[in-house]
Each structure stands twice: as structure tokens, then as C-alpha cells.
Amino acid sequence: MKFSAIQVGVLALLASTNGAYAQQAAAPAAQAANNESTVVPEVLITATKRTTSLQKTPVAVTALDAAALEDAHVQTIQDVTHLVPSFQATGQGDHGVITMTMRGVGNDSAKTEYADPEVAFFVDGIYSPRPEGATALLFDVDAIEVLRGPQGTLWGRNSTVGAVNMQTVKPKLGVVSGTVSGGLGDYSRMGARAALNVPTGEHSALRVALIHEEHDGYVKYQTLPNISIADQRAAYLASGGDPAKFKPINPNNYVTNGPRYNAQNQSGVRVSWLYQPSDRLKWNISYERFQDRGTPSMNLMQTPRAGQDEWSALIDTAPFLHRNVNTVRSRVDYLVNPDIAFAYIAGFSKFSGSSTYDQDGGRLLPTSFTTGGDFQANNTVWSKYKSNSHELQLQSTGTREIDWQIGAYYAAEDNGIRFDIPIMHGTQDGSVVWQGSFIQPKETVDSRAIFGQATWNLAGGWHVTGGLRYTSDKRTNEGGNGYTWNYDPNVPQLPVTPNIDPTKPGQGYNPSVPSNDGRYKGSKMTGLARLSYDIDKNHMLYASVSTGYKSGGLQDGGRTYGAETLTNYEFGSKSTFLGGALRINNAAYYLDFKDFQFSSPVTNPDGSHTFVTSNVDGAKVWGLESEIQAKLSPDDKVALALAYTNTKLGYLVAGSNDYSLPFCPELNATCLDVTGNTMPHAPKFSMQLNYQHTFRLADGNSLVPRVSAHYETKSELSVFNLGPEDQQKAYTKFDIGLRYQGPKQFWVDAFVRNVGDKRIKTSAMNGGNVWVAQYLPPRTIGVNAGIDF
Template sequence: MKSTATQAFRRARAPIQLAILTLLAGISAAHAQDVAQAPAAPAVSKSVGSADSNVIPEVVVTATKRSTPLQKTPIAITAINAASLQDNHVQTIQDVVNLVPGFQATGQGDHGVITMTLRGIGNDSAKTEYADPEVASFIDGIYSPRPEGATSLLFDLEAIEVLRGPQGTLWGRNSTVGAVNMQTTKPVIGERSGNIEAGMGDYKRLGTRGAFNIPLGETAALRIAAVHEQHEGYIDYQKLPSIPLADQRAAFKAGGGKDSDFRAINPNLFIANGPQYGAQDQTAVRLSLLWNIVPDVKWNVSYEKYADRGTPSMNLLQTPRAGTDLWSTLSDVAPTVKRDSDAIRSRLEYTINPSLALHYIAGVARFSGSSTFDQDGGVVVPTSFSTGGKYQANNTVASHYKNHSHELELQSLGKQTVDWQLGLYYAAEKNDMRFDIPIFNGTQEGTVNWQGSFIQPKQTVASSAAFGQATWNISDKLHLTGGLRYTKDKRTNQGGNGYTWDGSPDVPQVPVSPSIDPRNPGQGFKPNNPSNDGVYHGSKTTGLVRVNYELDRSNMVYASVSTGYKSGGLQDGGRPYGAETLTNYEIGSKSTLMGGMVKVNNAIYYSDFKDFQFSAPVTNPDGTRGLATNNADGATVFGVESEIAAKLTRDDKLQLTLAYTRAKLGKLIGGSNDYTLPACPVAGIDYCLDVTGNAMPHAPKFSMQLQYQHTFELAGGATVVPRISTHYETASWLSVFNLGEGDRQKAYTRTDLGLRYTSNKWWVDAFVRNVADKNIKTSAANGFYGIWVAQYLPPRTFGFNTGVDF
């Protein structure tokens, strides 16, 4: 066991434990039945048949903004209920990916956030204020625009729905290739109940979580849920190798240094103890209120507070230096993360009459954060205090995001010849941030190689939309759906700029830090030209045409053409970039077989991706740096997905997901400082590579997830349930550059094990994750000296949780 930060153990935080996911792939009623469409209330799993029957319970989803049975919903969707989330120990979106076909999530160290790829399309730069994701995240139907916020820690969830394919009509911009909707558990009127859990594990893991449902008279209820999770970092610190003083002096003089300026390397510049990279220390609490104001008016409102004091992941040498371990680093920047977010979410439902309902969904969120990160990863040991290696820190000095959104929905209720809904939407963001990059030769006491500060005091986003969708129920079996959404976007950058070291001999060469304001004269920095000021206007119409036909009460087929889009915007220098769009052609089937014992859902799709927004950090010809975004021709993606859920006997459950994906880039000349690339023949980019025709990153051609569990019944009604979950995928690239083995995750199999004992309302659950201790890369780079580094999924971990429901 590695040691954890002692501060983490001093905190007694309110209850709640790790819970989230397993893939209840295709799940529906034992036999299809006509279901009247109700208002889009939060997804609730409803069982058809008793828990000990051979029938797989029905799952109700809200993918169409109505509550519909999963097997009757003509969309490629994976619905994961609370029990599955708990069995799979889901804490973040990264824990969800194996349960959904074609889903990937990558860790991005310098910001400590997770970015998502679905069906071969994603954006690794969606960790910054400049780049939006292609996979949109929603909590209770409310868009969460920034990945650092409350979606970082998942708790007290009723279900997660992953909608695959463009969702631009009902779910809006940035759902280019899909959407993830997390449904929190809602209060229940008239019920006093709750649960409390706690757990321990290796890396000094401690976790606690709980939830309490409190009735407030006959018309209201309150739910209080909280969670705290912590563990040490996975990455040890290396000691600075002993370098004889004579060798240091010789290296310094060979680098052009004067004898009088020589100093020995200060070993105290390198981190030896304290918080390690890859540590978790996260806390959240949520208060939810359900109030039936009058019989026809219902209000759900919640407040959520989230705090993160963990550390980012780390770029590790793919080939460790002699005498060192993969899970260790020579670091000269102590890792920190400080993030706080507050969110209010509200849903007001008014049933006007039995055929008509009006909904108002609103959200307000505020986020602030900072972080420090060792970007160079200690890939080269310095030969003197100013030669040999490099010191580079990527420091988010401050970032603040504020956003609010409002949606008004009017929709039909009950079974009608035409089921319809209309909506109006408005959302706005206001962001500011400062991001520092000091790069020094040798050590941070050496000489400036390059350094700069990126300051964006005001960036705004405003998006408004109108949408409508209708389904013509031509017969009981045949249904035709059409929908349109018009979106208008405006983005502004005001007062922002990058500030680059000007080489002034009168200013001490020290790393840029919060105590230095590069905007002030005499600090050694000059503003980039042009500034980031600018305004972007854009609009887009997205649509859907879909037909679905019920072959019989247990089998449905569907075909659809749908579009999604992501807004254009502004980049460094105030330069605009265009919107990207995706048109998806899909056919699918949903089947309930063997009297409800087996569910099989399939989808075949072809996606035409246009104007792909490729974002990367680059060096400009004048020596300044920034994040550049260019619109590539796009990509073409072809894929096949299958989800199978089977209750083999009353005590045996099996779930299988399969995905084949072929994602190929269109024309793109890409540049990035994260990779060692050749000189660029294209004006305006120092180094680049023609990646036209390359495979998209994070898109293995084939992936599979198999889960099996068996229930052993003991005396007194107790049960023991062992389970196994195995994920396999073929090799995949980690960047668009496809630069060889260092830029590639080879094919791998990863297995998790669990064992759960339940007696009455008390339970204990033991688990081992990544049983074979596989090293699985999620991102890679070789921008320093051509040496490959990577970030990895966690190594093998084990632990247990125990809790009681009451």
C-alpha cells in the first residue's frame, strides 16, 4: 500500500459510497404492450415479474424526452440502472465506458479531466474553455458544459442513459455524436427510507456515502445524498540521480555557461513526498425537493455542491529508465487540484389537461478551479542546473465558469394519432481563466527556454434554440417521426491575450507565477499580436427522420437519418473557426426473446462527419504559442453495435456488448506541440503532419464486454453473488498522427471481479479491478526530445464496501 495524504483521513464526510454501473444492455418487458406516453419524468426502472423470475425487468428511459420502455424506444441507447452502477463501482464517466458499445474516455493530465469519444468521434481538447465536446453531458436533462464540474463524481443516481448517434433535435448543440443523461434519484412522497455505506481498499482508499428520504407532509419530500471518496496517488516519486559536481560543471560550460555563474543542482527542487499524482479526494452533497404544489403541478428542485482536492494523473515514461518503475516519476512540480462547483437544477411540470403538459427545466451552475501539473514528466535528467533536461509546468492559475439554461417544453400526453412536442431553449456561459506555462532549460533555476501566460478575463457564450418533434402513429405497428431544431450561437472574447517572455536582460529569469502579472510593464513579457478579442455568430438547423415498425409484440425494427452539430467559435488571436456537423444513417432492431429471458438490441450506422474541429497547442512562426483550432474535412465512420442481456436461469445473468467501428479521417494537416513532428510546409504552422486518411484516435475496430453473475441462496434468505466482467478491445491509436507503437494502445483484455453477500438489508461487497494489473494507455505524447510518455488507466486495485438499506 502506498501512503496517502494524511489530511484526507482527518475529514469525516457525510455518507455515500461508490455506486454506478453495469450494462443492462437491451432491457425491456417480457412482452411488449401498448404504453401510454407520459410526461418526461426521470427514468424509473419498473419490474415486470418478480426478482426471482426468469424475466429481465423492464427499463423505462427518457431519451425522447418522454418516459418510454427501452425496447420500444427506436434509438441506440444503453440504460444502466443504480444496481448495475453499484456492481461496477462506477465513480466517474471513465468507469462507464466499458458498459457501452463504442464508448471511450481519456484522462487529460494537465487539467485532470476526462474527455469522451463515442462511435470513434471525440475531442481530446474539450478540457479547455476553447473546445466543446462532441458527446454532451446532462444531469436530469440539464446540459453540463464543462467536464470539470459535478459530472466528475457520480453518486446517488437512478440511471445513466447513453444515447448513441446525433441528438441534435431534442438535446441540442454539442451532442454531435451522442449524449449522456444522468438521472439523479428523486425524493419519494410519504416514504421514510435511506441507505448508508462505507468502504476501504488499497492505496489507503476510504469511501463513504449515503442518502436519506424524508417525507414533508402529504405533498412533499426531501432527499439528502452525500459522498466522499479518497485514495492515495498511484505514482511514486523518483530520487534525483547522483550527478558528480565535476560532471555538472563540465555540462554547464559546454552549454556556454560562465564559471562564475555555475551552481550545483538543488535536489530540493524535485518532489520527494507529499500528495502523489493520481490521488482522489472528492466530496459532494445534494439536496433534492419534490413538491406536488397542486394536483396538476409538480416541482423537482435540487442543489448540489462538489469539491475536489485530489491530484491530476501523470505523463509516465512508456519505457522506464533503468532502475525505475513505470508507476513512478522524476517530478519537479507538486500536483494540486482545487475545484469547487455549485449547481441548482429545477424541473416544473404542469399537466394542463389529460392530453397536454407544459414543462420548464432550468439550471444554474458556478465553477472555480486551479491546478498545477508537471508537463515535462521528468523524461530527461538534467546534466546541470541549466542544461540537459527541461522544466515545464502547466498551471491553471484560476478558472471560473458560470452558466445558466432554460427550456420550455409543450407536449402531448396519452396515446394519440400524432404525438408531438415543441420547445424553446436558451443557455449562456461566462468564463474567465489564466493559464501559465513556464519552460526552463535544465531546472527551474536555469534559463528561460520559453514561457508565457494566457489570460482570458471574459469569454461569453449565448445559445438559443427552437425545436419540435412529432410521431405519426400510422397504425399500432408503424410509426413515422420527424423533427427539426434551429440553433443560434454567439461567442465573444473580450480583453484576452497571451503574454510571451520578451528576453529582457533587466528582468530576473524566474518561472511565471501568480505573483507576476505579465500585463504590467517591466515584468519581462510582451502581449501577443493580435489579441484574442473577437465575436463569433453562427446558426444551424438540425433534423431527424425516423421510421419504426413493430413486427410483433416482441420485435421492433427502425431506420433513421439524423444530424447533430457543434458550434464554431474563437481561438487564440481572435480567429474564428467553423461549426462541425454529423449526418448519421442508421438501422436497428430491438427484440425480446424466450418470453422475456433474453433482450437483443442491434444497430448498424454510417456517419458522415464534416468540418471536424481539430484543436492542439502549437508554436506560431513568431515564437508565440497558443491553442489552434482548424476545421478538417471531417471523417467517415461505419459501425455495428450489439447488446445482449440474458437471464439464463432464475439465478444466472449474462450481459454482452459488441462493437465494430471503422473511423477514417478526411483531409487534415495537423500540428501539435505534444508530438515531435517534421517542419511544416503550410504557412502559419511550425511543425505538422498530413494525417489525411489516418484512423481516428480512441476508436478500436472491435470491442467486447462480457458480464456474468450467479446468485447462491443461503439459509435465512441470505445470498452470495460472485460476478465477473471482462473487457476486450483491439489496438487503437491515441492521436490523429498514428505515430507508431508509442502512439498506440495494443489490444488488451481487462477483467474485474466482485463478490457480494446480502442478508436482509445489510450487505458487503468485495472487488478486484484490473485483476491482471494491465498497463492500459489512455493518451500519449512525445513532444519532449521524441521520448514517449503516456497516461494510464489505474493499476490493479482491490477493496470492499459495506452498507445497509433502511
């Protein structure tokens, strides 16, 4: 077995320390105190970019601390969704990313530089512009806050309908502490995590956190069914093939061993340093390296071929994934005087990656080497994304008659990609159906903003908040184009590979006309108006109107598309009962979503393929959310999250190559009028219930069983609403766990996820008239053990 540098580092730290991973255990003393109390612990959040109590913050926000994340075995943002009302995440196989939907609004196509998400993802307050950032392992995490509703005033870019902020564990002065843990499970799962905090002087401290997680792929390889040579020849001749050019199907074109699809092999390291020379000045800086050597997630047939396992596919493109992300994050806090604080937050990230993906998934069997099924591979030859951001904040401190903050923001991106799609008749040895190479060497983003927000704390418990943000966006595409197979009879019909340069004459490709070169410029003012009322120290009501905005941009052919906007009307309450043993937070909202940026791959009347983004009418969305936490006794904890969502699309006639749609003569293309349809990934009702009980053993040890149940009604998987295959039916999913807390902070945690082995779809398509889907993982079983010091 070969080990990466990060994996070697993990093993070295495991061998040299006697600790346990800090994310996997809150401070032992605090945890013990909470377990012996009948009060739900207070949660501090940064949703308003200042530290406040969850129950005193008039925002619909779910806060998950390290213990809650560990109990749910959260590794990626997709694992968070079942813990948060009105939150969904969708797996995308060919680019291996996760796209997010909140309150029924999202964009499944926001998986490359071509489209931006509506739900923004932040790490330590720094925006992660590319979706790949959200697939990274969530390791050494102190908390995750999920803010629902537009957050553009304070959080900025692309938080049209919500934002997710992940807070990493920071170094601590004067403390030597650490954690180490390891785990095993089915599908040959192995995991290791470690963290170490050490002082580096009186005024500084260093923290190093490492992680490695791997498991085999869930998708088994099928073997090509036996097709007689006589039948192959007959099919070939019936298609008009030249008898002299017939050849049998090459079984070596099909993958039968090696790494499987849906495998994990991810590693990360984060080095954080704190410098705090005085109570007035503090600097946190970190370097993070993440690498992914797993495999993409496969589209599986919803109705398996006779005699085949549900988790299997006939594969003719071996999976490959190679991604590296290097990130630097920095935050400087300075107390100007007792009344004013200043902060400078900066980040830099560089991503590089490549992958190969079997897009056809063996849905159709070939009848000869060039008839019957088809061969389609979606290959990212290379992709590179660079981004940097800078934010200046100035805000009042303490509680005053007026709490205020102002700021300025700048962000820039420089992105590029080469993405190849070869489609061949029958097998990869067949003739070309269509193929092309999309090469975008330079696509830039320049975003600037100024913002301000103030809260007037009036007599009688009333609070009035107002905020504005002005954003200016510029985008350019330089030197990009799509190169399409021109069916030159003098050029061998071979699938496009990285060894072929389609930009050179004589290779069989013509550039698209016009090219992708173009420029976009736009700006928008967004804002927030909110009124809140403290009934007493335990109960609060609020009402707000806020607007969200996502920049327009560029697409194939250098064409522009406009910005989309959202207005959110919301009423909420936050209440504490029974002396702190019960907390209930509610929100009701109505979203007016306009100029929806609908993106899809389409075939143009001339036969060329492009990725098109159009501004369409939008949608109307309304819903209710409730989060309940209770300490039934010192030993019993329960949490319940409920959500009702109603969505209705405005006028939209949509087309997509991912679906088999009827022909529209007026557009000379396939399309469907989806006006009035339900938005995808928006079940009418969903519920998440978590319960755990502590059995106290001798010598302060404990045994804590827990159960988690998630239920949701059926949900659509696309705007087309094409019936059961294009839906995830109503389901209930259970996760269970058992944790033993032993002596000297030693612990063992066993878990079973998806106990009923439910087959839960996150996306679907039927581009080849055969329905396929992406699925959440099958039932998985594992155990982790660790020790803290």
C-alpha cells in the same frame, strides 16, 4: 487529518442514521422479484424526453440502472465507457478532465473553455457545458442513459455524435428511507456514502445524499540520480555557460514526499426537494456541491528509466488541485389537461478551480542546473465558469395518433481562466526556453434554440417521426490575451508564477498582437427523420437519418473557426425472445462527419505559442453495435455488448507541440499529413461481457459472485498514428466482485478491478522525443459494506 465541511457532514450522517446508500441497492422487493424471475426486467428510459420502454424506443441507447452502476463500481463517466458499445473516454492530466469519444468522433482538446465536446453530458436533463462536470462523482444516481448518434433535435447543445444523461435519485412522498455505507481498499482507499429521504409535509419530501471518496496517488516519487559536480560543471561549460555563474543542481527542486499524483480526494452533497400539491403539478429542485482536493493524473514514461517502477516519475512540480462546483437544478411539470403536459427545466452552475501540474514529468534528466532536461509546469492559476440554462417543453401525453412535443431553449456561459506555462532549460533554476501566461477574463456564450418533434403512429405498427431544431449561437472574447516572455536581459529569468503580473510593463512579457478580443455568430438547422415498424410486440425495426451540429467559436488572436456537422444514417432492431428471457438490440450506422474542429497547441514561425482550432475535411465512419441481455435461469444473468468501428480521416495536415513531428517548409512549422488515418480512440472491435450468479442461502440471504471482461483491439491515441507508442495495443481486462446480501438489508461487497494489473493507455504524446502516456488505474482491491432501511 483535516476534514472539509462536506466530509464532516458525511461523518455526521453516518453516525446519525441506520441506512445505506440508495444508489447501491435497488428497491429490495423489486430486486428480489427480478432475481427469482427468468425475464429480463423492463427498463424505462427518457431518451425521447418522454418515459418509454427501452425495447419500444427506436434509438440506439444503453440504459444503466443503479444496480448495474454499483456492480461496476462506477464513480466517473470514464468508468461507464466499458459498459457501452462504441464509447471511449480520455484522461487529461494538466486540466484534470475527462473527454468523451463516441463512434470514433471526439475532441481530446475539449478540456477548457477553448473547445466544446462532441458528446454532450446532461444531469437530470440539464446540459453541463464544461468538461469538469463529467469528472464529478456520480453519486446517488438512479440511472445513466447513453444515447448514440446525433441527439440535437431534442437534446440540443453539442450532442453532435451522442449524449449522456444522468438521472439522480428524486425524493419520494410519504416515505422515510435511507442508506449508509462505507468502504476500504488498497492505496489507503476510504469511502463513505449516505442518503436519507424524509417527508416534509403531505405534499413534499426532502432527500439528502452525501459522499466522500479518497485514495493515495498511484505515482511514486523518484529521486534525482547522482550526477557528480564535475560532470555538471563540464556540461554547463560545454554549453557556453559563464564559469562564475555555475551552481550545482538543487535537489530541493525535486519533490520526494507529500501527496502523489493520481490521488483521489472528492466529496459531494446533494439536497433535493419535491413539492407535489396535486397530481397535475410537481416541482423537483436540488442544490449540489462538489469539491475536489485530489491531484491530477501524471503522464508516465512508456518505457521507464532503468531501475524505476512503471508507476513512478521524477517530479519537480508538486501536484495541486482545488476545485469547487455549485449547481442548482430545477424541473417543474404541469399537466395542462389530460392531453398536454408542460415542463420548465432550469439549471445554474458555478465552477472555480486552480491546479499545478508537472508537464515535463522528468522524462529527460538534467546534466546541469541549466542543461540537459527541461522544467515545464502547466499551471491553472485560476479558472471560473458560470452557466445557466432554461428550457420550456410542451408535449402530448399518452399514446395517440400523433405524439408531439415542441420547446424553446436558452443557455448562457461566462468563463475565464489564467493558465501559465514556464519552460526552463535543465531545472527551474535554468534559463528560459519559453514561457507565457494566457489570461482570458471573460469569454461568453449565448445559445438559443426552438425545436419540435412529432411521431405519426400509423396502422399496422408503422411509426414515422420527424423533428427539427433551429439553433443560434453567439460567442465573445473580451479583454483576453497571451503574454509571452520577451527575453529582456534586464529581467531575472524566473519561472512565471501567480505573483507575477505579466500584463504590467517591466515584468519581461509582451502581449500578443492582435489580442484575443473577438465575436462569433452562427446558426444551424438540424433534424431527424425516422421510420420504425413493430413486427409484433417483441420485435421492432427502425431506420433514421439525423444531423448533428457543434457551434463554431473563437480562438487565440480573436480568430474564428466554423461549425462542424455530422449526418448519421442508421438502421436498427430491438427484439425479445424466449418469453422475455433474452433481449437483443442491434444498430448499424454510417457517419458523414464534416468540418472537423481540430485543435492543438502549436509554435508559430515567430516563436510564439498559441492554441489553434481549424476546420478540416472531416471523416467517414461506419460501424455495427449489438447489446444482448439474458436471464439464463432465475439465478444467472449475463450481458454482452459488441461494437465494430471503422474510421477514416479526410484531408488534414496537422501540427501539435505535444508530438515530435517533421518540419514542413511550406508551413514553416512542424506538421504531418494525416489524411486517411484512423481516428483516435476507435478500436476496430470491442466487447464487454458481464456475468453473475446468485447462490441462495438460508433465511433469504444470498451470495452473488460476478465477473466482467472487456476486450478491445488496438486503438490509435492521436490522429498522427505514429506507431506502437501512439497506440493502445489489444487487451483484455477483468473485474471481479462478490456480494453478500445479509439479514435486515445488510450487505457486503468485495471487488477487484483490473485483476491482471494491465497497463492501459488512454492518451500519449512525445513532445520531448520521449513517449509518455496517461493510464487507467492499476489493479485495485476494495470492500464496501452498508445497510438499507
